[in-house]
Amino acid sequence: MKIQTIVLFTILWASLSNANGQEISSKRFDPQTPIAYPKQPNNILNESRSPLRLPQVDNYKILKCDFHMHTVFSDGTVWPTTRVEEAFREGLDAISITEHLEFHHLHAPDLNATNLNREYEIARQTAERLGMILIPGAEVTREVPAGHFNILFVKDANLLEQFINYENHYDPSNLTETLEAAKKQGCFIFWNHPSYKHPRNEAEWYNIHETLYRKGLINGIEVANSNMYIPLVQQWAEEKQLTMFSNSDYHNSICMPTGCYRPMTLVFAKERSQEGIREALDNRRTVAFAQNYLYGAEELIEPLFINSLETRLLSTTDKETIVEITNTTGLNFDLELITNEIYRPVTPHFILFGGKTTTIVLKNKTTEKKKSLPRQINVKVNNFVPAAGKVLESSIAF
Incomplete structure (x- = not known):
């Protein structure tokens, strides 16, 4: 009789344990299903932080x-x-x-x-x-x-x-x-x-x-x-x-x-x-x-802009030039590309968010050979203010 009771209790415990896929015990456990949040740190030193990258x-x-x-x-x-x-x-x-x-x-x-x-x-x-x-x-x-x-x-x-x-x-x-x-x-x-x-x-x-x-x-x-x-x-x-x-x-x-x-x-x-x-x-x-x-001051904010960018020339023809621009920092740039005697941007105004990459298409306005074209485009950075009432004017080299 004692052995039968133990076997019955074991079967009952196992059925309860597997009823919802979780073990029933007095021990603490961390939730393991996909719905569970990650374990929360109990010390500020263990927290994940996202500082502004400069x-x-x-x-x-x-x-x-x-x-x-x-x-x-x-x-x-x-x-x-x-x-x-x-x-x-x-x-x-x-x-x-x-x-x-x-x-x-x-x-x-x-x-x-x-x-x-x-x-x-x-x-x-x-x-x-x-x-x-x-x-x-x-x-x-x-x-x-x-x-x-x-x-x-x-x-x-x-x-x-x-x-x-x-x-x-x-x-x-x-x-x-x-x-x-x-x-x-x-x-x-x-x-x-x-x-x-x-x-x-x-x-x-x-x-x-x-x-x-x-x-x-x-x-x-x-x-x-x-x-x-x-x-x-x-x-x-x-x-x-x-x-x-x-x-x-x-x-x-x-x-x-x-x-x-x-x-x-x-x-x-x-x-x-x-x-x-x-x-x-x-x-x-x-x-x-x-x-x-x-x-x-311009001598401080312009390097913040220029040094944040990485560029790559994707392709160039007699008619157009396509450039990839990556913002490697956490700063955001409100950019306005300026048409000049060489290039006309297809999309002059755009936001380059921190940590993001975009491409710009430039229409060539000259019939000179491609190799002789200077690889840069002038730009206004509308959210960089070097003096009251002005915005930063710089250039992007590629």
Whole structure:
């Protein structure tokens, strides 16, 4: 009887086990069917990331940086280490957490409000572990017409608390003294989102900005902030030789869709370090990147375009020339081929997306022998802006 019971139990267990193709046991198992998702990593270091791919330009290291963001230590909603991990997932090289000094702990009043460096101290260990460059920074917040200013490479933000008017946090009366004190710490100062809270939602260079500029207290300016770009601000940067920035100004948690990238400042550094970034900022070697547009000096943005391309001549006859173009980077190009005395493009305007290959057909407009035709076509890159109101004009060689 005992043997029969054991046999019956074994048969019953086997039938239950095979009823739906899965073993019934107390052991954990990973789903093995095609419908199952891949096993999720439990460590950020094991995650698959898709950073923005950029070409090599001369001997520079092009660092992807975001110098303007917030956490719960002012008016943001996330913890400082989250900002580091978000940037790591997106493949950034450097960030700066820039809390409003005047509103420190606005969203976290239960935290220690006496240390204005606290968010940097919390984030630093995570940044070091992930190989991120974390630059200590802060935001000086004053009412219009003064505006907001980010200060980078802060040695001790607590030394600036004496300039906060806790009865009127936006009091602009001592802005010059505040930025002078930051300058004494060796800070790099740039003006944030110049049109913010302007009564006409415009950018305007007031007397206070001229005073700060003449005192050396404005070293850079946000040409782009989040999804906002103002051509006049880029013109100011050109005329006054200010370093151009593009930053996210994130307050909430973020997750960029596949193929999209946050606003960032591309820094052409001689080395991947805080010192390398500072030297590049001081010498205005930056390009502002936002919404697939690049704003910066032509000598910086044109190599980003040319060095991204690989071309191959597919065929040529007396009547037409066919060229294959591959974009080896993650940048997207809004291209407009220009008809000249030699070539007429069949499709003048097209988008060359990052990582993609396309072909262009050129009608030959000359009866000269094929071997004597120059192998290049002039092009406008409509999303590359070397100066306010202009687009990049370059050429594609094949």
